[in-house]
Amino acid sequence: MVRNNVDSTPKTGNLLSGNLDNSSQRQSQSFPLGATLCNGGVNFSLYSKFASSVELLLFDRADDAEPLWTHRLSPAWNRTYHYWHLFVPGIEAGQIYGFRVHGPNDPEHGLRFDAQKVLLDPYGRAITVPDSYDRGRASSPGPNTGTSMKSVVADVEGYDWEGDRYPRRSFERTVIYEMHLAGFTRHPSSGLPAQKRGTYAGLIEKIPYLVDLGVTAVELLPVFQFDTQDAPLGRTNYWGYSPVSFFAPHLAYAACRDPLGALDEFRDMVKALHRAGIEVILDVVYNHTAEGDANGPTLCYRGLANEAYYILEKDGNYANYSGTGNALNANHTVTRRLILDSLRYWVDVMHVDGFRFDLASILSRDDEGLPMRNPPLLWDIDSDPVLCNAKMIAEAWDAAGLYQVGSFIGDSWREWNGVFRDDVRRFVKSDPDTVQRVAARLLGSPDIYGHKRRESEQSINFVTCHDGFTLNDLVSYNEKHNEANGENNRDGMNENYSWNCGVEGPTDDPEIENLRIRQIKNMLAINLLSLGTPMLLMGDEVRRTQHGNNNAYSLDNELSWFDWRQVEQNQELIRFVRILIGYRTGRSRSPERPLMLQEMLRHMNVTWHGVRFGKPDWSEHSHALALSAYGHLLKVRLHVILNAYWEPLPFKLPEAKGRWCCSLDTALPSPNDIAEWGSGSQVTGTSYRAASRSVVLLVDSAEN
Numbered sequence: 001m002v003r004n005n006v007d008s009t010p011k012t013g014n015l016l017s018g019n020l021d022n023s024s025q026r027q028s029q030s031f032p033l034g035a036t037l038c039n040g041g042v043n044f045s046l047y048s049k050f051a052s053s054v055e056l057l058l059f060d061r062a063d064d065a066e067p068l069w070t071h072r073l074s075p076a077w078n079r080t081y082h083y084w085h086l087f088v089p090g091i092e093a094g095q096i097y098g099f100r101v102h103g104p105n106d107p108e109h110g111l112r113f114d115a116q117k118v119l120l121d122p123y124g125r126a127i128t129v130p131d132s133y134d135r136g137r138a139s140s141p142g143p144n145t146g147t148s149m150k151s152v153v154a155d156v157e158g159y160d161w162e163g164d165r166y167p168r169r170s171f172e173r174t175v176i177y178e179m180h181l182a183g184f185t186r187h188p189s190s191g192l193p194a195q196k197r198g199t200y201a202g203l204i205e206k207i208p209y210l211v212d213l214g215v216t217a218v219e220l221l222p223v224f225q226f227d228t229q230d231a232p233l234g235r236t237n238y239w240g241y242s243p244v245s246f247f248a249p250h251l252a253y254a255a256c257r258d259p260l261g262a263l264d265e266f267r268d269m270v271k272a273l274h275r276a277g278i279e280v281i282l283d284v285v286y287n288h289t290a291e292g293d294a295n296g297p298t299l300c301y302r303g304l305a306n307e308a309y310y311i312l313e314k315d316g317n318y319a320n321y322s323g324t325g326n327a328l329n330a331n332h333t334v335t336r337r338l339i340l341d342s343l344r345y346w347v348d349v350m351h352v353d354g355f356r357f358d359l360a361s362i363l364s365r366d367d368e369g370l371p372m373r374n375p376p377l378l379w380d381i382d383s384d385p386v387l388c389n390a391k392m393i394a395e396a397w398d399a400a401g402l403y404q405v406g407s408f409i410g411d412s413w414r415e416w417n418g419v420f421r422d423d424v425r426r427f428v429k430s431d432p433d434t435v436q437r438v439a440a441r442l443l444g445s446p447d448i449y450g451h452k453r454r455e456s457e458q459s460i461n462f463v464t465c466h467d468g469f470t471l472n473d474l475v476s477y478n479e480k481h482n483e484a485n486g487e488n489n490r491d492g493m494n495e496n497y498s499w500n501c502g503v504e505g506p507t508d509d510p511e512i513e514n515l516r517i518r519q520i521k522n523m524l525a526i527n528l529l530s531l532g533t534p535m536l537l538m539g540d541e542v543r544r545t546q547h548g549n550n551n552a553y554s555l556d557n558e559l560s561w562f563d564w565r566q567v568e569q570n571q572e573l574i575r576f577v578r579i580l581i582g583y584r585t586g587r588s589r590s591p592e593r594p595l596m597l598q599e600m601l602r603h604m605n606v607t608w609h610g611v612r613f614g615k616p617d618w619s620e621h622s623h624a625l626a627l628s629a630y631g632h633l634l635k636v637r638l639h640v641i642l643n644a645y646w647e648p649l650p651f652k653l654p655e656a657k658g659r660w661c662c663s664l665d666t667a668l669p670s671p672n673d674i675a676e677w678g679s680g681s682q683v684t685g686t687s688y689r690a691a692s693r694s695v696v697l698l699v700d701s702a703e704n
Contacts, residue, residue, distance in 0.1 A: 020071060020088070027039070027087040028045075028078060028085040028086045029043055029080075029087075030045050030083035030085045031045065031083075032045065032123075033083075033122075033123045033341070034046075034121055034122075034123025034247075035095075035097065035123075035125075035153045037092065037093060038087075039089075040089055040090070041087055041088050041091055042087070042095065042153050043085065043086070043087045044087075045083055045084070045085035046083070046085075046099065046122065046123070046304065047082055047083055047084075047304065047308070047334055048082065048084055048103070048305050049082040049307075049308065050103050050104065050111055050113075051084065051103040052102045052104075053073065053075070053101075053103075055070055055071065055072050055101075055102075055115075056073065056086055056097065057070050057098045057099065057100060057145075058091065058096065059096040061096070061130075062096060062128040062129065062150055063131065063146050063147075064145070065145055066145060066146075067098075067145070071088070073085075091153065093154055093155040094152065094153065095152070096128055096151070096152055097150065097151050097153065098118040098120065098148065098150045098151060099118070099120075100115050100117070100118060100119065101115065101119060101304055102115040103115075107294065107316040107317075108316040109307075110306055111306060111307060112302050112303065116141075116142055117138060117299075117303055118143075118144060118150065119298070120149055120151050120245065120300040121151040121300075122245075122246070122304065124152065124154075124245060124247060125152075125154035125156055125263065126151070126152035126154040126249075126251075126259035126260055126263060127149055127151055127225045127244070127245055127251060127259060128151075128152050128251065128259045129251055130146065130147060130148075130150075132146060132147045133147055133148070133149060134147040134229075135230065136297075138298055139295065139296055139297040154259070154260055156263065156349050157349075159263070159264060159267050161267070161271060161351065164270075164274050165274060166274065166351065166353055166389065167216075167274060167279050169216055169217070170457075171391070171414065171457035171533045172457050172533075173584075173585060174216050174279070174391075174533050175216050175217070175528075175534055175536070175584055176216075176534065176535040177210065177213070177215035177219065177536050177538065178283075178466060178537050178538060179218055179220060179538035179562075180220075180221045180238075180560065181199075181221065182198035182199070182252075182556075183198070183538070183560050183562060184202075184203060184206065184561075184562050185202035185203060186198035186202075186556075186561045186562075187562055189565045190202065190206070190564050191564065192205055195255050196255050198253065199265070200249075200253055200254060200255070200262075200265040200266050200268065200269040201256075201265055201269070202255070203273075204268065204269055204272045204273075207278070209567075210278060211276050211278070212578065213541065213577065213581065214578050214582055214585060215278065215581065216277065216278060216585060217278060217279035217280070217281050218273065218278060218279070218280060218281065219281040219282075219283060219356055219535065220280065220281070220283060221239055221240055221466055222239065222241055222283050222284070222285055223240070223249055223250050224245055224246055224247075224248065224250065224282075224284065225243065225245040225249065225251060226241070226243050226244060226250060226290060227244050227290035228252070230290045230292070231554045232486075232487070232554075233486045235485075235486065236554055236555075236556045237553070237554065238553060238556040238560060239466060240285075241324070241358060241553070242285075242289075242290040242324070243285045243289055243290060244289065244299050244300060245300075246284075246338060246342035247342055247345055248262075249262050249263060249266045254266070266350065267350060270350065270352060271351070279353035280352045280353050280354075281354040281355060281356055281393070282346060282355050283355075283358060284343075284357055284358065285358045286328060286330060286363060287321070287322050287327060287328055287357075287359040288324050288325070288327055288328055288359075288362075289309075289326065289328065291326060292324065293318050293325035294317055296326075305334065308329065308334045308335060309332070309335050309338075310326050310327065310329055311327045311328070311329045311368070311369050312367075319369045320400070321359070321362045321369065321398045321400040321402070322362060323399030323400075324399075327369070329367050330363045330365070330375075330377050331365070331366055331375055331376050331377050332367060336376060336377045339363075339377060339381075340380055340384065343386075343387055343390075344387065347386060347387060348386055353390060353391060354390045354391025354392065354393065355392060355393065356393040356416075357392070357393065357395060359397065360394035360395050360396055360398075360404075361395075361397050361402040361403070361404050362402075363377050364402075364409060371402055378410055379409065379410065381410070382409070382410035382411060382412050391414070392412055392414065393414045393416065393460055394408050394415050394416070395415075395416045396415045396416065397418070405417060405419060405448060406445075406448035406449055413458075414458050414459070415459065416462065416465075416535075417441075417445060417459040417460055417461055419441075419445065420441045420445060420459060420462065420463075420532070421462055421463055421464075421465075422497055423437040424438060424441060424463050424526050424527065425463060425474065425497035425523070426497050427526075427623075427642070427644050428519060428522050428526070428644055428693070429497060429498070429644075430623050430644045430645070430693075431497070433620040434623075434644075435616075435618060435619075436618045438526070438625065439608065439627075441526075441530055441532075442526070442529070442530045442531065442640075443531050444456025444457075444458075444459055444530070444531035444532045445459045445532065456531035457531075457532060457533045458532075459532035459533065460532065460533050460535055461527050461530055461532040461533065462534070462536075463524075463526075464536075464537040465535070466537065467550075467551070468496065468550045468551075469546075469548075469550045470540060470544050470545060471520050471523060471540035472540070472545045473498070473546055473548055473549075474496070474498045474499075474523070475498070475499065475500070475501055475515075475516040475519040475520055476501070476506070476516060476548070477500050477504060477505060477548040478498060478499065478500045479504070479548070480493070480548060480550045480551070481505075481547060481548030482548075482549050484552075484555060484559065485549070485551060485552075485555070491551050492550040493550055496550060501515045501516050505547070505548065517573065518666050518693060518694065519693060520543070521573070521576055521695070522666050522693065522694065522695050524536075524577060525580060525664060525666055525695040526642070528581060529580075529583070529640060529697065534584065536577075538562060539562050539563075539566075541570070541573055542562075542563075542569070542570040542573065542574065543566060544562060544563065544566065546559050572670040575670065576670070579674045579675070579676060580664070580674060582677070583677060604629035604630055605630055605631065606628070607629075608625070609625075609626040609627065609628065609651070609652070610624060610625065610626065611626075611651050612652055613653070613654060623643070624641075624643050624644065624645050624651075628654050636699070636700065637654075637700035638698070639654065639660065639698040639699075640695070640697055640698075641688065641690045641694075641695070641696035641698075642695055643693065646692050646693065647692050648691050648692050650688070650689050650690075651687060651688050651689075652686060653683070653685075653698070657700055659683065659684075659700075660698045660700060661680050661682055661683065661698065661699050661700070662682075662683055662688075662696065662697075662698055663675050663677065663680045663697045663698065664680075664695065664697035665690075665691075665694060665695075665697075677699070678699060680699075
């Protein structure tokens with residue numbers, strides 16, 4: 001039920017005295033949730049089924065030790081079913097607010113009310129964080145008014161999008177660049193003014209670099225407001241997988257440092273990326289919050305409706321499928337609505353183009369933590385009319401062992417393909433029994449996705465991501481080196497399928513350096529030549545290093561940042577990546593031949609070979625593979641050679657209608673390592689000598 005709106009004149013005197021007349025109280029309504037500007041004031045509404053009373057607090061400043069104004073909501077006038085609501089005349093956008101919620105503290109029955117804590121609005125569009133913010137105060141007994149995050153009333157409708165259009169690029173034309181928004185521009189070498197480094201505005205300044213590289217989408221590590229103090233040993237939560245809000249952009253990423261300005265600065269960034277033809281995909285965390293386990297802070301959800309927002313064990317403790325202390329009860333009707341409303345908001349109001357769902361398998365669990373055959377939330381997202389054009393990417397596993405790669409629910413979901421990552425790494429480092437596996441990865445992993453009869457782009461192919469080694473470190477370290485994390489090198493993955501090429505860490509040996517560059521090019525080539533949707537990690541194109549650290553989640557320093565000096569130092573590799581991406585997007589092809597490599601392979605007949613034509617070696621000890629692809633309608637022939645053996649091998653070639661042209665050979669020095677599509681050196685003879693540990697792409701020059 002929603003109460004009828006009644007016109008009312010703002011009464012500032014009543015507001016400051018702490019009293020609202022009956023007309024103002026009756027004017028409030030239970031929908032929409034959150035703080036909504038209307039009729040000369042703001043309507044507040046939030047869900048709390050078991051609360052005995054609710055107080056609305058208004059503040060002058062983020063660090064106020066006491067509220068400017070407090071009003072206790074009346075169950076008679078201000079509660080409809082499980083929704084508490086109040087209309088306050090005379091306030092406007094920019095007003096800082098929070099809640100105190102009274103109710104039983106009965107953890108065994110799922111209730112953890114704490115009326116001394118100031119709570120955020122779950123639907124708050126903006127958040128302010130005092131300099132004195134203290135996670136510990138929110139975790140321990142007693143009030144935390146002056147040290148709490150607080151919500152801010154926002155007008156989200158007045159922004160001028162200036163005709164902004166979503167790029168709406170298909171997955172087959174997509175190349176994703178995963179980046180940490182702040183880390184991309186925070187390094188002093190970025191050339192930006194100090195106030196712009198590590199911000200939405202700073203990213204705008206670097207769009208020309210992304211355009212030149214050729215990527216078509218940026219996938220931003222979490223940009224929802226998160227708790228930077230949610231890290232052990234007093235460290236900083238740098239990656240941002242610790243959300244306190246599903247609507248507010250992270251304030252520390254705004255150059256202006258104003259909560260309302262952050263909304264506009266984020267949208268300025270989206271608008272600028274769209275103008276450059278680049279889509280914006282957000283890495284979203286709907287599987288847990290920063291409130292952690294039973295010893296964690298009371299920031300929002302725990303103090304409002306703990307029993308609704310979290311999956312609880314029978315004793316009232318938190319189920320932990322995320323590895324971070326709690327798991328959201330995503331299929332509870334209230335949490336499910338919250339997530340859907342959040343997704344719609346970011347698409348409709350903030351104009352983002354898609355989402356990558358962290359630990360998405362948690363979203364398929366019921367209120368007892370059991371996997372559901374048809375989880376309502378995932379089907380809601382899959383079929384929602386507002387979200388139907390948005391890209392939906394699942395990290396289809398969780399921290400408790402639920403692994404759904406190849407079996408994730410829905411018709412529109414794509415999936416991070418961790419099998420692709422591991423198989424390519426193992427093949428390139430010459431592990432046994434990998435040839436047949438890498439063959440499947442080249443063709444979009446039909447062994448994983450073929451049963452769904454889905455397009456190959458269901459597989460998001462990657463070799464590196466934020467979690468793990470960078471590409472440079474993958475060829476420079478045999479072991480992780482996470483000592484800087486302060487956990488005695490116990491954290492992070494132990495099995496990285498890496499190979500240091502002969503020396504652990506940096507080296508001046510030119511032979512090892514050349515081999516490392518070749519191995520980097522090999523993995524980039526396999527990723528970008530394979531069917532599926534490729535994803536690259538920020539800085540891999542300039543050999544960004546974390547010095548062997550494969551879990552830099554708490555290191556907000558130069559170890560994690562993009563060092564812009566490396567751009568000039570690695571022009572050879574940047575050129576290689578730029579042209580290789582052009583094969584995918586069509587940028588490197590002539591106007592008369594606009595078809596992309598992805599489209600070609602999809603419509604071609606593929607045959608497999610080893611060093612002998614038509615004789616592939618699928619044995620455990622094989623390290624070499626070749627494929628030929630030919631399409632009668634497309635009138636083009638391709639021949640790809642993968643040699644992971646430690647010696648050169650001669651590969652017999654199929655007969656060409658004209659001449660084979662070498663478009664790519666990772667063993668050749670730049671600029672001969674790669675050529676624009678259809679150009680490159682002509683191949684003579686009936687075989688091609690592939691150098692050790694190399695990838696080769698030949699194109700029938702008669703068809704170009």
